[in-house]
Amino acid sequence: MDIWLEQLLTSVTATLWYYLLIVAIATAEGIALVGLVVPGSVLCVTIGAIAAAGHADFMLTCACAAVGAFIGDLISYVLGSRLGPRLVHSFFPQRHKPLLKRAQIFFAAHGGKSLFLARFFGPLRGLVPFVAGSVHFPIHNLVGYSAIAALLWGLSYPGLGYLGIRSWQQLPGLHSLETLLSLGTLVGVVVLIIYFRHKKNR
Numbered sequence: 001m002d003i004w005l006e007q008l009l010t011s012v013t014a015t016l017w018y019y020l021l022i023v024a025i026a027t028a029e030g031i032a033l034v035g036l037v038v039p040g041s042v043l044c045v046t047i048g049a050i051a052a053a054g055h056a057d058f059m060l061t062c063a064c065a066a067v068g069a070f071i072g073d074l075i076s077y078v079l080g081s082r083l084g085p086r087l088v089h090s091f092f093p094q095r096h097k098p099l100l101k102r103a104q105i106f107f108a109a110h111g112g113k114s115l116f117l118a119r120f121f122g123p124l125r126g127l128v129p130f131v132a133g134s135v136h137f138p139i140h141n142l143v144g145y146s147a148i149a150a151l152l153w154g155l156s157y158p159g160l161g162y163l164g165i166r167s168w169q170q171l172p173g174l175h176s177l178e179t180l181l182s183l184g185t186l187v188g189v190v191v192l193i194i195y196f197r198h199k200k201n202r
Contacts, residue, residue, distance in 0.1 A: 013056040022047055022064040023071070026154070030072020032079055035126035036096065040068075041157050048161025058162055066154025069119065073129040073146040080133025103127035112141050119149035 012018055022044075029040025044065050051058040103124050107114045118128035132142055 013050065018056065019060060019064045022061060023068040026065045026068025027072040027075070028068075030069050030076060030126050030129070032076045032126040032130035033093075033096065035072070036099075036123060041122075044154075044157035045161040045164075048158030048163075049165045050161075051158065052162040052165035058158070062154045062158050064154075065158055066150045069150035069153050070146055072126065073115070073119075073142070073150065076126050076129035077133035077137075077139065077142055080130035081136060082133075084130070084134030099123055100127055100131075103131050107131045107135075112137070112145050115142055115145035116149040119146075119153050 025038065025040050025043050028038040029035040047056065047061050047065070048058070050056050051061050103118070106118065106124060107128055110117060114128050115132060118124040129142065129146065
């Protein structure tokens with residue numbers, strides 16, 4: 001089983017499509033509304049674990065996650081600037097409107113800094129750039145804040161999975177691929193649980 005899994009991972013992660021998928025996942029999580037249902041952070045932790053197991057390039061993985069995060073912010077900004085009020089009234093589910101209001105308050109309180117902070121603030125991740133676009137916040141300012149936030153996010157989330165697996169590898173009896181991937185998935189699930197608990201308590 002271990003050999004079969006290793007061969008499958010090697011065949012998948014050796015392709016360009018694997019890295020494009022990372023970009024797509026990170027992008028989706030940064031888009032308003034879409035990001036509320038895409039567990040991109042959890043998946044980025046898992047891909048860090050896959051890199052730690054030797055089946056992907058870690059720095060390329062981080063770079064793809066960062067690029068996707070930045071693209072997601074830009075898409076949300078454009079949606080906000082072009083369709084802001086119309087999108088809110090026509091498509092925004094009623095249950096998410098309090099969260100949008102929270103994003104508006106957050107942006108009003110912190111200005112450009114909110115674009116950096118929201119990247120690490122779960123439910124607000126895709127909504128704050130959307131709000132910035134709806135109030136026509138200067139895009140050159142958004143690019144600066146979002147680029148730095150995307151870079152740090154792209155390093156930290158895969159890095160969590162990578163360092164977690166590397167630490168476990170130092171323990172005896174934990175070198176099998178299945179064990180390492182199971183641990184990586186466990187780390188991802190823990191992040192997901194924390195995310196939803198935080199979201200529920202907000």
